[in-house]
Amino acid sequence: MSAALSLDDVKSRASALSFKGQAFIDGKYVDAQSGRTFDCVSPVDGKVIAKIAAGDKADVDRAVKAARRAFDKGDWRNQHPRDRKAKLLKFAEIIESHATELALLETLDMGKPISDSSKIDIPLVVRTIRWYAEAIDKIYDEIAPTDPKAVSLITREPLGVVAAVVPWNFPLLMASWKIGPALATGNSLILKPAEQSSLTAIRIAEFASAAGIPDGVFQVVPGLGEEAGQALGRHMDVDCVGFTGSGEVGKLFLKYAGESNMKRVGLECGGKTPHIVLADAADLDAAATAAAWGIFFNAGEVCNAGSRLLVQESIKDVFLEKVMAVGRKMRIGDPLDPKTQLGAIVDDTQMNKVLSYIDIGQKEGAELKMGGKRVKTESGGYYVEPTVFDRVQNSMRVAQEEIFGPVLSTITVKDEDEAVRIGNDTLYGLAAAVWTRDINKAFKVAKALRAGTVWVNCFDHGDITTPFGGFKQSGFGRDKSLHAMEKYTELKHTWVQLY
Numbered sequence: 322m323s324a325a326l327s328l329d330d331v332k333s334r335a336s337a338l339s340f341k342g343q344a345f346i347d348g349k350y351v352d353a354q355s356g357r358t359f360d361c362v363s364p365v366d367g368k369v370i371a372k373i374a375a376g377d378k379a380d381v382d383r384a385v386k387a388a389r390r391a392f393d394k395g396d397w398r399n400q401h402p403r404d405r406k407a408k409l410l411k412f413a414e415i416i417e418s419h420a421t422e423l424a425l426l427e428t429l430d431m432g433k434p435i436s437d438s439s440k441i442d443i444p445l446v447v448r449t450i451r452w453y454a455e456a457i458d459k460i461y462d463e464i465a466p467t468d469p470k471a472v473s474l475i476t477r478e479p480l481g482v483v484a485a486v487v488p489w490n491f492p493l494l495m496a497s498w499k500i501g502p503a504l505a506t507g508n509s510l511i512l513k514p515a516e517q518s519s520l521t522a523i524r525i526a527e528f529a530s531a532a533g534i535p536d537g538v539f540q541v542v543p544g545l546g547e548e549a550g551q552a553l554g555r556h557m558d559v560d561c562v563g564f565t566g567s568g569e570v571g572k573l574f575l576k577y578a579g580e581s582n583m584k585r586v587g588l589e590c591g592g593k594t595p596h597i598v599l600a601d602a603a604d605l606d607a608a609a610t611a612a613a614w615g616i617f618f619n620a621g622e623v624c625n626a627g628s629r630l631l632v633q634e635s636i637k638d639v640f641l642e643k644v645m646a647v648g649r650k651m652r653i654g655d656p657l658d659p660k661t662q663l664g665a666i667v668d669d670t671q672m673n674k675v676l677s678y679i680d681i682g683q684k685e686g687a688e689l690k691m692g693g694k695r696v697k698t699e700s701g702g703y704y705v706e707p708t709v710f711d712r713v714q715n716s717m718r719v720a721q722e723e724i725f726g727p728v729l730s731t732i733t734v735k736d737e738d739e740a741v742r743i744g745n746d747t748l749y750g751l752a753a754a755v756w757t758r759d760i761n762k763a764f765k766v767a768k769a770l771r772a773g774t775v776w777v778n779c780f781d782h783g784d785i786t787t788p789f790g791g792f793k794q795s796g797f798g799r800d801k802s803l804h805a806m807e808k809y810t811e812l813k814h815t816w817v818q819l820y
């Protein structure tokens with residue numbers, strides 16, 4: 322979508338949209354078997370914009386049967402790699418040709434600014450699917466260096482039926498991190514979007530069909546977590562669940578797997594990222610901009626958000642002023658306005674959770690330096706100001722628990738050793754960052770931080786070529802990069818004896 326569009330242009334495009342709310346099973350849109358639906362409420366203004374099929378066990382059963390049938394028939398996994406590649410590329414192309422519509426759906430559904438959904442989310446979805454498509458006919462298997470009288474093949478095979486259970490913060494992007502590698506490796510995939518953000522997942526299902534991906538290979542079953550999500554987690558014929566969301570639900574998927582068929586589970590369960598700024602950082606303005614955007618981007622609804630700012634004491638006051646100056650300039654407003662930088666929180670439950678943490682932080686003794694309130698109440702939507710706490714102790718709940726909102730907790734540290742100790746003192750280990758001009762210190766700190774990704778002198782940089790996932794209770798398994806393909810394949814060894 323062009324940046325030159327006005328709010329009126331975007332609104333008129335949004336008002337022309339139609340919303341599909343049905344499940345997509347075995348190549349067709351269908352209602353939930355029960356006929357039940359739930360409301361899709363837009364956080365932009367609190368209004369109901371669609372009815373979504375409330376898929377449950379019966380719908381999951383239907384989808385799993387179709388997925389298994391497609392897998393067994395082999396129409397997808399046994400296609401020539403270059404044909405599978407061509408179809409996934411076509412899928413990406415159709416998504417790209419509907420980029421404006423998808424960006425609008427994402428914004429209306431979960432409240433992120435249209436400039437983000439159109440310039441970040443949807444282009445990255447296209448890039449992700451395209452990148453995995455391109456990988457299909459470029460990856461080779463292995464031959465082990467065994468006795469010359471044998472040929473020992475080590476090959477990767479698709480798992481079968483994969484379920485992707487995804488959150489609402491980057492609805493289609495998180496889905497694409499599962500769709501790309503799971504389909505590229507030949508699996509059948511069932512996607513369960515979050516109840517707050519089902520619209521784009523439902524819409525792209527027909528694009529997969531139009532691209533020639535066989536029926537049953539890509540299906541979408543919307544529904545509530547406890548119903549559709551749990552049914553996938555407990556299904557005896559689902560081979561793998563790729564999950565992104567809260568640690569609490571991640572643990573449930575481990576339990577479901579243990580109580581059913583030991584299906585493979587990959588978990589990406591969030592974090593409490595330490596963003597460390599040492600006194601010798603070369604560019605404090607750049608670090609302050611990164612620290613502010615690191616927590617306020619996407620209204621803080623980011624699993625790797627830099628929610629704990631660990632600043633060396635000699636620069637703390639000056640640095641925090643710089644961070645707040647960036648935060649104060651951020652334009653919070655109607656997500657449909659192309660000029661908006663900070664949109665709505667996904668729903669009233671999440672907004673109230675964020676506000677309750679702001680209250681908890683103050684009661685715990687942290688100093689509220691900026692923000693802290695709900696704004697734009699008259700819109701009917703759910704908006705919270707960029708909020709900054711100072712004098713946070715790492716033992717406080719605002720430093721330990723994932724708030725998933727625009728709330729920064731600032732902790733003062735003496736030196737890099739204390740920064741590492743506090744940085745690691747959390748259940749999570751998704752990401753971390755350090756700013757310093759000393760290359761030795763940078764490597765030392767990066768090595769000591771227990772996190773799946775460490776940024777040095779930057780924040781939240783990445784690429785589809787780089788793996789993403791966590792240590793500790795941030796989960797296990799990796800999204801993105803070729804490593805994600807390991808999650809959706811089984812390793813087979815075939816020993817051929819030569820006579």
Ligand code: NDP
Nearest residue numbers: 487488515516545546550551566567570590591624723725
């Ligand atoms: P959840 O972990 O509850 O939801 C993630 C996905 O799991 C959704 O599709 C959800 O469905 C599904 N789910 C929920 N309950 C169950 C269940 N009992 N069995 C099977 N599947 C289930 O995250 P929320 O969306 O509720 O957000 C809550 C908190 O999780 C946030 O405040 C944040 O702290 C964290 N979170 C972390 C994310 C990350 O990227 N790490 C992303 C989103 C949230 P449904 O939507 O229908 O409940």
